[in-house]
Amino acid sequence: MKFEELPTPCYVVDEALVEKNLNILKGVMDRTGCKIVLAQKAFSMTTMYPLIAEYLTGTTASGLFEARLGYEEMGKENHVFSPAYREDEIDEIISICDHIIFNSFSQLEKFKQKALDAGRSVGLRINPECSTQVGHDIYDPCTTGSRFGVTKEHFRPDRLDGVDGLHFHTLCQQNSDDLETTLNAIEEKFGEWLPQMKWINFGGGHHITREDYDLSKLEACIKRMQDKYGLEVYLEPGEAVALDAGYLVTTVLDTIENGMEIAILDTSASCHMPDVLEMPYRPPLFGSGEVGEKPFMYRLGGQTCLTGDVIGDYSFDQPLKSGDRLVFGDMAIYSMVKNTTFNGMPLPAIAVKKTDGDCQVVRQFGYQDFKVRLA
Numbered sequence: 001m002k003f004e005e006l007p008t009p010c011y012v013v014d015e016a017l018v019e020k021n022l023n024i025l026k027g028v029m030d031r032t033g034c035k036i037v038l039a040q041k042a043f044s045m046t047t048m049y050p051l052i053a054e055y056l057t058g059t060t061a062s063g064l065f066e067a068r069l070g071y072e073e074m075g076k077e078n079h080v081f082s083p084a085y086r087e088d089e090i091d092e093i094i095s096i097c098d099h100i101i102f103n104s105f106s107q108l109e110k111f112k113q114k115a116l117d118a119g120r121s122v123g124l125r126i127n128p129e130c131s132t133q134v135g136h137d138i139y140d141p142c143t144t145g146s147r148f149g150v151t152k153e154h155f156r157p158d159r160l161d162g163v164d165g166l167h168f169h170t171l172c173q174q175n176s177d178d179l180e181t182t183l184n185a186i187e188e189k190f191g192e193w194l195p196q197m198k199w200i201n202f203g204g205g206h207h208i209t210r211e212d213y214d215l216s217k218l219e220a221c222i223k224r225m226q227d228k229y230g231l232e233v234y235l236e237p238g239e240a241v242a243l244d245a246g247y248l249v250t251t252v253l254d255t256i257e258n259g260m261e262i263a264i265l266d267t268s269a270s271c272h273m274p275d276v277l278e279m280p281y282r283p284p285l286f287g288s289g290e291v292g293e294k295p296f297m298y299r300l301g302g303q304t305c306l307t308g309d310v311i312g313d314y315s316f317d318q319p320l321k322s323g324d325r326l327v328f329g330d331m332a333i334y335s336m337v338k339n340t341t342f343n344g345m346p347l348p349a350i351a352v353k354k355t356d357g358d359c360q361v362v363r364q365f366g367y368q369d370f371k372v373r374l375a
């Protein structure tokens with residue numbers, strides 16, 4: 001069907017834009033010999049996995065369910081990291097994951113032998129205590145009291161037996177200058193133990209496919225670890241794979257006035273784009289302007305009971321009216337993986353825009369999807 005015929009609300013992922021990102025990532029792999037896996041947390045749209053599999057090395061997961069998704073739907077190299085694994089899931093995790101990354105020496109000691117017996121590569125997450133993001137504590141694994149990774153103080157070189165690699169993940173939507181700063185901290189604190197490793201995993205948070213990203217600095221960072229320590233380098237971006245590659249199409253249901261013009265949409269910031277409230281940020285909206293930029297200003301809100309269910313204030317060339325369709329941008333990541341049916345909100349359909357422009361709805365949701373999680 002045509003884009004204009006899609007039901008609303010609907011997430012639409014644009015195949016050509018995902019492929020554009022994948023080509024950039026593949027370029028980094030080709031020029032450096034590093035390996036890049038998809039971190040599924042931000043984007044787990046399995047319809048796109050065959051395409052992603054043509055470009056990337058595999059998948060990484062935050063636990064059993066994501067690991068199973070990667071194993072079943074991509075079937076390539078499969079990695080996993082969790083702050084702590086459960087006894088009743090570790091066997092299944094080991095059976096489907098190639099790299100198993102532990103967050104502490106106690107977890108390592110508890111489960112390492114099982115993983116090694118199964119021929120898996122074992123890694124340890126380290127915490128370089130190098131914050132490169134300011135005022136963004138909930139996204140900073142190096143913040144005070146963070147539960148992520150072993151710090152230098154608690155590092156036990158005498159217990160590294162069987163450990164093939166070190167893993168760090170400290171960035172969030174950042175450029176390669178912050179990666180470089182982080183690598184300096186890694187070398188200063190943990191450099192002594194790098195030569196005995198087989199691999200190093202740079203984690204995610206690299207905004208590699210963003211317009212202003214410095215690819216050559218990234219590639220220099222990768223080469224530095226390869227040449228100096230003979231390490232295989234892994235990156236596990238999530239956002240970068242589907243950055244700016246999707247839309248959320250919605251319809252205006254009504255317009256009202258209360259000291260300003262307000263439009264109510266058939267979507268919800270809280271349910272369908274939770275990062276708008278959590279991050280928080282103002283999503284791009286096609287054909288709109290900043291407040292004051294165009295003559296008709298509206299506050300865009302959702303159908304839920306939450307007063308704060310507001311997407312933002314936008315201006316338009318024409319007044320909005322019931323039935324108008326609005327298209328939000330950058331809605332592939334942290335959207336469908338994070339949505340909820342709070343307030344009985346229906347979940348948006350999921351569609352693909354093929355490279356020839358044809359759109360296909362690949363999943364629709366209904367009342368049962370709301371009810372099945374309640375009892």
Ligand SMILES: *Cc1c(COP(=O)(O)O)cnc(C)c1O
Nearest residue numbers: 039042169203204205237238239
């Ligand atoms: C979130 C996360 C990623 C992916 O981060 P992006 O910001 O999506 O690139 C990779 N590795 C780990 C351990 C993570 O927690």
